[in-house]
Amino acid sequence: MPTLDPAILKWLLPDTDSLTDLLDELPLGVAVMGWDGTLLAVNKTYETLTGADRQSLVGLKCLHGLRCDYCFKGCPVLAGWKKVDARSAEANIISRNRNKVYVRLTISPILGDKGEVRGAVETVSTRATHTLEEGTAGLTGLGNLVGNSPEIQRIFTMVPAIAQTDSSVLITGETGTGKDMLAEEIHNASDRNDGPFIKVNCGALPDTLLESELFGHAKGAFTGADRAKPGRFRMAHGGTLFLTEIGDLPLALQVKLLSFLDDKVIYPLGSTKGFHADVRVIVATHRDLEEMVRQRRFRQDLLYRLNVIRLHLPPLRNRGDDIHLLQDHFLKMFQARFGKKVEGFSANAQALLEGYPYPGNVRELRNLIEYAVNFCDGKQIHTHHLPGYLLRAPAAPSPEPEPEPAGPSAAQPDVRPARTESWEEVQRRMVLDALVKTGGRKRQAAELLGWGRSTLWRKMKHYGID
Amino acid sequence: MEKILIPLLDSDVAPRFDLATDVLVVSFSRETLTMGTIKEKVVVLNNASSEAACRLALSENVRTVICAGIEAEYHDFLTWKGIKVLDDVCGPVDLVLESYLTDALEKGMCFY
Known part of the structure; x- marks a missing residue:
């Protein structure tokens, strides 16, 4: 078996900066730590996952840096290495943005000449937040998508082939047809399934925030930017970025997205240094993009760029x-x-x-x-x-x-407005009914609804129920 | 009398609000700028959870929660209930407390 010449390795990686540059290109979060768990080096993906910058992470104990539940469940770095071998676990972390992120961890010891543990290397990658729902066995489906009609079956048979490419995908369909789920299934079926699946709703944020959310910003880029932010494109490095409600993307950002699709480099706000992001882009919308192009609300060149593969999810009534x-x-x-x-x-x-x-x-x-x-x-x-x-x-x-899904010149199906208000009214009534039935006791009301107390609290806040 | 709550891991601020079984409740009153009385007690939760820690904060009439990692849902819940949350704070609890009592503590401070 050929052995590695340490001199060549030293020549390849002469200093810490070259090691850091190498680690930064990896689509996994990587941390190198000492024997006691003190973080010695972290890469960009690790920064992105934790939401902390590397200056604040290096020197901290890994449990304070990563904030992972595995630290309390027998992590060998804290509990001691009883058997000196690599460990892997499914865990969750809480990022500095207060999000719970579900991750897959591996921890491998770095051994000295006499077999003593000198340190450890930890890798962190995101995993899907949900498992398959109960009851899909025996049904015809793709992951969480269920259906037997010819239109849906045609999509299910196309997904494995689509997943193997890196081409952009445009998913159209009315609200509630399963566009988000289909995007996630394409990611799960692809070679990128070990990488992150990052979803951004382009309609959920104001224009000014959306740019920094998508592309990130450098420290000091604008008033209040007291730390650098990586942005969703960088978070999706090695995985898939799903832009839902792409029709709501402002024109200025459409240009920036087009530029990314051309050269795969992102430039955070206020920074001249680009980052090469290996990201597959999937977009979805319920809007008629061709009509938006005619109204000059959506760029035609971006539509052509996104419309490499188009999947149309039929409405339930069809x-x-x-x-x-x-x-x-x-x-x-x-x-x-x-x-x-x-x-x-x-x-x-x-x-x-x-x-x-x-x-x-x-x-x-x-x-x-x-x-x-x-x-x-x-x-x-x-x-x-x-x-x-x-x-x-x-x-x-x-x-x-249903019209055949086709190129950009094809007519879009009739898109009917959503009845979300109606459902909101229903849900509000459900909450009120449950509260009335239980005499205002929230714990019992939550149990009656099959929700957690915090979910009930959120809904009550949302609907303005005191 | 003002009360603050700090989830603990040994003598440090616990890295996670939802995983701390030991919670420090500090009651203090300021008599002058530098003088006052402080009482501390450590409450041991049966099962570590964000909900149990939130319940404790509410039942103890805590005014401020100092913690490291906390989920947005519980952060917003406590804020909605009028409790100030200083999160992303890490370090030995004595240093953190001292910093709070001198009005120097802010979100995101690290004392290691």
Whole structure:
């Protein structure tokens, strides 16, 4: 077996800076620490994951730097190396941005000549935050996506091939059709699945914040920028960046995104030093981008650049029998989650569900069934367990023909406005009903709804319920 | 009488708010700029969790929570309840406390 000549290694990496430069290119967070867990060097991805800059990390004990739950669950750096071998674990950390990040850790000892532990190398990579939901066994699906209709099956068969490329993907479809899930499944099926999957909602942040959120900023770039921020592109290095609601991206940032897609280099705000980010970009929107191009609200060159692969998710009302499949799937899921013994729907409830047009698509169906399972105290869901607005809704129109997904010149399908306000009203009523039923006792109300106390608190705050 | 709460790991601020089983509750009153009385007690939680620590903060009428890593949900909850949260603070608890009592403590300070 060939052995490495230390002289060559020294020649390749003559000083600490060259080692740091090498580590910075890795898509994993890497930390080199002493025998007692003191951080000696960290790379850029480690900075990004923790949200702390390297100056503040170096010299700290790793448990204070990473803030990981594994530190308290027998990490050999703290507990001592009983067996000198590499360990790996699934864990979570809390970043300086107060986010809980689910990670995969490996810790390998660095051994001296006599086999003594001199230090350790730790790698940190993000992992998906959710496991497959209960009840998908036996159903036709792709990860968390479930469906048997020809339109959906065609997408499922395309995903493995799409996942193997690095081309940009544009996912279109009405709200609630599963665009986010499809993007995540493409990432999971790709070779990048060990890397991060970073999602940014372009419509959720004001224009001024969005640039620094996406591309990062240098220290002192603007008033209040007291530390450098890596940005989502850098966080997604080695993985996938999913830009949802791309139609809401301001024109100024569309130019910057186009420039990134051309040369794969990002320039943080206030910095002249570029960073080569190895990132696959997937975008999604419910808007008609071609129409936006005609109205000069979306750049045509960016549309061409993004529209390498286009996937269109059909609305639920055009998916035929998928509605039954999804009903059963969600019923089993919420049965298991809330520990209820609901076995099915009464004939009237079933007819009501079949006749409803589902403007909010699969998300709306899921929420309806969650509501019904919560309020059902018997074995069968009846119409009175379903939200009242279903009774007042117009019947579902006959399925409209779906246009073939095609190039940028093809007409976009009819995009109907979401009924999110209606669902918000329903959820608000659910919270109020539960509070009334329990005499205002929040713990019991949370239990009745099958939520945690903090979730109930968030919802109450959201809906302005005191 | 003002109260502050600090999750502990031995004699340091615990790196995680949700994983600390020991919580230091400090009650103090300032009589002059440099004089006052301080009482400390360590509460041991049955199970470490953010919810248990939040409950303790509310039941003890704590005015300030000093901690290192805390999830946004619990940070916002405490803030909503009128409790000031100084997070991303790390170091030995004595130094942190001294800094707080001299009005020098800010979010993100490290005392190592």
